[in-house]
Amino acid sequence: MGITKGKIKISNKAEIRRKGDFQKAPTPTPRDNGAVFKIKIKHK
Amino acid sequence: MKIANTARRLLIRIGKTLPFVICAIVFASYLESLISLSLGMYVYYDDYVTLYKPFSHAVGCVFEYDWIFIAVATILSFAVETCLYNKMSIAYLTFNLMEKHIFEHIETDKTCIIAVCCANMIISFLILERGLYNLIHEKRAVINSN
Numbered sequence: 667m668g669i670t671k672g673k674i675k676i677s678n679k680a681e682i683r684r685k686g687d688f689q690k691a692p693t694p695t696p697r698d699n700g701a702v703f704k705i706k707i708k709h710k
Numbered sequence: 711m712k713i714a715n716t717a718r719r720l721l722i723r724i725g726k727t728l729p730f731v732i733c734a735i736v737f738a739s740y741l742e743s744l745i746s747l748s749l750g751m752y753v754y755y756d757d758y759v760t761l762y763k764p765f766s767h768a769v770g771c772v773f774e775y776d777w778i779f780i781a782v783a784t785i786l787s788f789a790v791e792t793c794l795y796n797k798m799s800i801a802y803l804t805f806n807l808m809e810k811h812i813f814e815h816i817e818t819d820k821t822c823i824i825a826v827c828c829a830n831m832i833i834s835f836l837i838l839e840r841g842l843y844n845l846i847h848e849k850r851a852v853i854n855s856n
Contacts, residue, residue: 697770700739701813
């Protein structure tokens with residue numbers, strides 16, 4: 667019984683690690699009928 | 711038979727009016743760009759900063775024209791035998807779509823944005839004005855014929 671619990675714990679951790687590997691989905695670009703301008707930012 | 715005639719009339723009406731309506735939406739979008747630029751309304755996305763245009767984004771969520779629209783509008787304009795300004799408006803919308811794709815990939819500064827917005831506003835306004843002129847004169851002709 668104890669061994670089974672341990673196995674479940676390990677598999678859960680592995681699953682979390684795999685989820686973390688995924689790249690965060692970017693925010694969808696704003697939909698517009700005109701042009702969507704990407705503004706240049708001057709870094710100080 | 712009556713429904714078929716009504717549908718045909720509707721198709722002609724759509725072919726004659728739709729490009730001008732889209733030009734009006736494009737004009738409003740560029741006007742809003744200038745307003746939000748002057749007010750300093752920006753919005754930050756994941757990897758870039760862009761202008762905050764609530765009206766245009768709301769319209770864009772409901773309807774955003776694409777290459778399919780351009781193809782359909784071109785076929786309709788030749789099928790219905792629309793005026794030269796209608797075809798010019800479709801040509802402008804094609805150019806604007808290409809422009810949209812270019813600006814998705816490059817970063818621009820404020821001067822460039824102002825220049826692009828003004829140029830597009832002038833062209834779209836001229837086409838829109840012609841469309842309104844045609845619409846008013848067509849209505850007058852219908853009233854006179856009755």
